[in-house]
Amino acid sequence: MTEAMDDDLVLDGNAVAGTLAEIYGDDMPTVLAQCASCGKVDHVGGLLAFVHAPGIVLRCTACATVMIRIVQTPKGTFVDVRGKRIPAPPKS
């Protein structure tokens, strides 16, 4: 499968903060998320966002792995976070 990575259509996690807050009830762009594939840790607001499709896809900035998928339908919202890990707390 060739995936169009048309740079001009890439936004970031900030752009979908409203939808994320509908689901999580919190300001998600400041929350840290870890890529399940390469381990890169980013703020959700910094992830690559693809919104010009029937759904929202958030990808890792380092390896482009799909971290979060959101599809809103009349019957409900589907969220797939299999590509995302919760990063370990910083060692003190």
Next chain:
Amino acid sequence: MKRPLEWQIATVKALRSETREVKTLTLSLPDWVAHRPGQHYDVRLTAEDGYSAQRSYSVASEPERTGEIDLTVERIADGEVSPFLDDTIAIGDRFEVRGPIGGYFVWDSSIRGPLLLVAGGSGVVPLMAMLRHRAAAGGKDPARLLYSARTYEQIIYGQELEMLAGKNGLAVSYTLTRTQPSGWKGYARRIDDAMLEEVSAPLGRNALAFICGPTALVEVAADGLERVGLPADRIRTERFGPSGA
């Protein structure tokens, strides 16, 4: 008071053309709350058949202006929402908005110290909210805006930036990447490390940087600022793209 995530009906109070492709909408909000500069609103347009499209637009105005916000919208050819907001909309029209949203790409005058803003095209919009707020709040810490546009005619807020520049510690630099008017004294190339070094050096290495623009520019500027010595955790980015579409 309404929570930011509840939709409310905004009324178009004023319209202003910024450039040929860019328009500013002043919206009256019945449940206005002060935003933090850099935050955005979601706009939802619903057709008579129930089809709705939602986009997010950065607030351009400063939170000191109560009861209303400015959204600056770039018209994207073939877009679903921006052509309506730019071409069809009229004063008195109403549509749904919710916000302010986002706590990541925000700055307010309680954050002291040197401030570096890097804008590409309509990515200047959230940075303008920061500069307008900075002026309204009487901020005097050093600040610099590096603004990349294709042509002189595509510079948004040009006159206002001219009035703000050179006062209260703010310097504004432009680079025009496609064509330049005769006698142009600004930069005339895409943003590169040498340009970032020149613009950021007077602020020192602990400036707080906000970069907003298309993905390619954001990546060049963020990587470049790290290369010229800014710590990565002092660099905030927002990919604007044609966010509206």
